[in-house]
Amino acid sequence: MTAEAPDPGAVRALLAEVGEDAGELELSPVEGGASRQTFMVAAEGVPRYVLRREPAEGMSFATLELELRAIAAADLAGVTVARTVAAEPAGGRLGPGAGYLMEFVEGTSVAPRVLRRDELAIARERLPGQLASALAQIHSVDPQAVDGLAGGGDPALEACELWERALDEIGEPLPGVEAGLRWLRLNRPPPPERAALVHGDFRLGNFIVDEHGLAAVIDWELCHAGDPAEDVGWLTIRSWRFGNDELPVAGLGELEPFLDAYEAAGGTGPDAERLRWWAAMGNVKWAVICARQAHDHLTGARPSAELASLGRRICEPEWDLLQLLSGD
């Protein structure tokens, strides 16, 4: 999705506030972001930065301010993140939506490159273990330490209600997704022993990867308090294997060694039923997000061929959801 770049003067002023004397600025959109807008900020004599901004309209779950608090908490817990250097509230210098500048982290977040580039072969061997450790660190964060984090009482019920509401807002009838949601509502796991900070979008595409492996966990806009199994289930859904269907952990590895590493780093591996439930819910979530993105295109809120194309992909998670629940 290509967005109109923010005012370079505003970005220069933000940089000046953190002691960077930037001259001529180049702001180039980073393609592939489906919700928030992302720009590379380059200038003579200063390090590169990345600017993230909320679109004026469209879906956004956590506010940008909350996202920043979650990133800071994860950073304290030892998660490798792209640190925030400056932020601007909605209606401020970066436009109608809030925005922030973060460190540029060298590497790639583009999933097919991570999965297939020769120079990342060693990274691919290391990534499952690194992702397991990072996830355990995220889940070690007490959600009460992140002011304003939603959720955490009965995460499974909250997820059912959230995605039912989202479907209603879109108004697109999806009987397959609705049947899956109904099954999930009727077969909910009990709340976890301890609610955790949940990243909410922990999958390939939201990791910056260099030749050594994981360089940063990014895109925290779906963070909330909830069941740690949610992140594990989401990481294993087929849509995030990007064609490497035989490897359930992000198209990179098998589940058992991933759970071993997750538990060794302090996480509690989910049992089979809980994992299946959250993987099924992950497919509901992706189907509804696809529908929402297509809706944003069709209503003119965010015209984009990429968002339109996501409308044709609803059937992928819908199929995976129904397969998971059919059990054959």
Add this chain to the structure above:
Amino acid sequence: MAAKLFGDVREWVPRDHRFQVLVLANLCAVIARELRAGAEPTLADVRLFRELLRVPTEPAVPPQDADEVARALAGELAAAIRRGELDDRLAEAIARLREHARRQLEIARPGYADEPPNVPEGRP
């Protein structure tokens, strides 16, 4: 059109725009398959939704009305499922609705439904 975009245009557009070209090529391919398939997949959905709603499967729907009727029935079915009216046969509905998803996949992502599912197991 899709082959041209994917095979030729992608090569000479600036690197920053190749992703958009891929998206457009894929959309063109989807639309071409949709045109080739005609109204039959939607009419099959109409029959399926009526069966699940337990309403008469006749009269037949004219092809030109298929989209509108299918959408209305999908809305009725989704609402009935939400209200719990299919709870006593939810397993059957889930199994049957795979037919609907499979038909859509044949247009949007041929071959996707043919792959065996790889369902990860958690801890015992």
